Amino acid sequence: MTTPDNAPDSPEAPAGPTGVAAQDWATASADPQYRAAIVDLLGALAYGELAAFERLAEDAKLAPTLTDKAELAKMASAEFHHFERIRDRLKEIGAEPTEAMEPFVAAYDSFHRQTAPSDWLEGLVKAYVGDSIASDFYREVAARLDTDTRELVLAVLDDTGHADFAVEKVRAAIDAEPRVGGRLALWARRLMGEALSQSQRVVADRDALSTMLVGGVADGFDLAEVGRMFSRITEAHTKRMAALGLAA
Amino acid sequence: MTTPDNAPDSPEAPAGPTGVAAQDWATASADPQYRAAIVDLLGALAYGELAAFERLAEDAKLAPTLTDKAELAKMASAEFHHFERIRDRLKEIGAEPTEAMEPFVAAYDSFHRQTAPSDWLEGLVKAYVGDSIASDFYREVAARLDTDTRELVLAVLDDTGHADFAVEKVRAAIDAEPRVGGRLALWARRLMGEALSQSQRVVADRDALSTMLVGGVADGFDLAEVGRMFSRITEAHTKRMAALGLAA
Known part of the structure; x- marks a missing residue:
């Protein structure tokens, strides 16, 4: 680390809007609002990973073969290890993981309840x-973080991509029966809609987190910037779905 | 490895009944019946681990707190990694993992269907x-294996014991409400009964595996010796339950 801790505006540092991106955790967390935002962020990511573990393990039951089941189980297990890393980081910074996760339980649980796949292909698309959405979000948010938190987020991000096998399988299913594509396209749209709706609920509820996400300072944040972030993620999703043959 | 590959009866080698315990895989697997038995054994262990992953992940839903959920999810994830090791070994020896697992799917699935916990404490006891039963079985069987297969089985065995947290929780629940002990004692007995019943079904169906388990050779095996192995495992179970305050 050659970046001085207290020089957020120095020209050589690629500082984010608040300058936090050039600071390490010790410096950045001196601001209680930033600290609260990061505890929120890590709590949200941790529970997201734990819930993903649980749902993927559940959806593995829909697998038509033991090999397919093992693939989804592997993803589930990877999500669990992400959860462990994030939870350990919460402990490291002196936060109680359960308390940090609690505010986000309802949003994730609703999302998963509303989007329980009814068959294996829906499970794969999900x-x-x-x-993919999680990766995009990790990437979006990484730039706004202090160097230590960013390192953790990028390490987890590095370990995503376990869903690539799903792409092959879905593509093959559409090739074999093109009618399937229409149904799955609607399904993918519903997934994204539900994800956005739950995210917006979280944004509305969690001031410190939302402010940090848009690089805002003090109280109040630019709702339009949150909207733009969601737009970018939605756009990337739409492109991915089109590439998969799921243009709805 | 200082043990000569082809000296099953040399005095310094603690050879099992068939002498296979002093041989490596290359030597031992020249016997097609031994090879078939090991493919069966690894298939049974692999599917057992995959099914355990699935059930623990499912039972994690019953957890009263996020910390408890994470503990059971951690066990599930550990079982998945055991599955991966055993499956990879099946591939290494040229066996098709799915084919090797298939004959054991019905027995494990019935076991888990018959013993779905109705609450968190039942889930913990299960x-x-x-x-514990799995550890005992791994330990029993290890002595009868060629050196390479034994190494794998012992490595997996080394990574068990993730259920220790369950002991604390169950003990605390019984202390708080002794009446709970009676119900859980019956539950533990039912678990063991169902496990024995499914194992006996497997033993009856899989000749090569059963022969190997009792250290027999050629065709036919000593059913009484299988019975003794099951007795030892049952006895260890009974002692563990008593130690836990679950004397039924």
Whole structure:
């Protein structure tokens, strides 16, 4: 680390809007609002990973073969290890993981309840969509973080992509029966809609987190910037679905 | 490895009844019946681990807190990694994992269907009982294996014991409400009964595996010796349950 801790505006540092991106955790967390935002963020990511573990393990039951089951189980297990890393980081910074996760339980649980796949292909599309949206979000948010938190987020991000097998399978199913594509396209749209709706609920509820996400400072944040972030993620999703043959 | 590959009866080698315990895989697997037995054994262990992953992940839903959920999810994830090791070994020896697992799917699935926990404490007792019986079986069987297969089985065995947290929780629940002990004692007995019943079904169906388990050779095996192995495992189970305050 050659970046001085207290020089957020120095020209050589690629500082984010608040300058936090050039600071390490010790410096950045001196601001109680930033600290609260990161505890929220890590709590949200941790529970997201734990819930993903649970749902992927559940959806593995829909697998038509033991090999397919093992593939989804592998993704589930990877999500669990992400959860462990994030939870351990919460402990490291002196936060109680359960307390940090609690505010986000309802949103994730509703999302998963509303989007329980009814068959294996829906399960695969969900695994792929979920993994991709999560990666996009991790990437979006990484730039706004202090160097230590960013390192953790990028390490987890590096370990995503376990859903690639799903792409092959879905493509093959559409090739074999093109009618399937229409149904799955609607399904993918519903997944994204539900994800956005739950995210917006979280944004509305969690001021510190939302402010940090848009690089805002003090109280109040630019709702339009959150909207733009969601737009970018939605756009990337739409492109991915089109590439998969799921243009709805 | 200082043990000569082809000296099953040399005095310094603690050879099992068939002498296979002093041989490596290359030597031992020249006997087609031994090879078939090991493919069966690894298939049975692999599917057992995959099914355990699935059930523990499912039972994690019963957890009263996020910390408890994470503990059971951790066990599930550990079982998945055991599955991966055993499946990879099947591939290494040129066996098709799915084919090797297939004959054991019905027995494990029935076991889990018959023993779906109705609450968190039943889930904990099942996690602990399942983990312990599996460890006992791995230990029993290890002595009868060629050196390479034994190494794998012992490596997996080394990574068991993740259910220890369950012991604390169950003990605390019984202390708080002694009446709970009676119900869980019956439950533990039912778990063991169902496990024995499914194992006996497997033993009856899979000749090569059963022969190997009792250290027999050629065709036919000593059913009484299988019975003794099951007795030892049952006895260890009974002692563990008593130690846990679950004397039924």
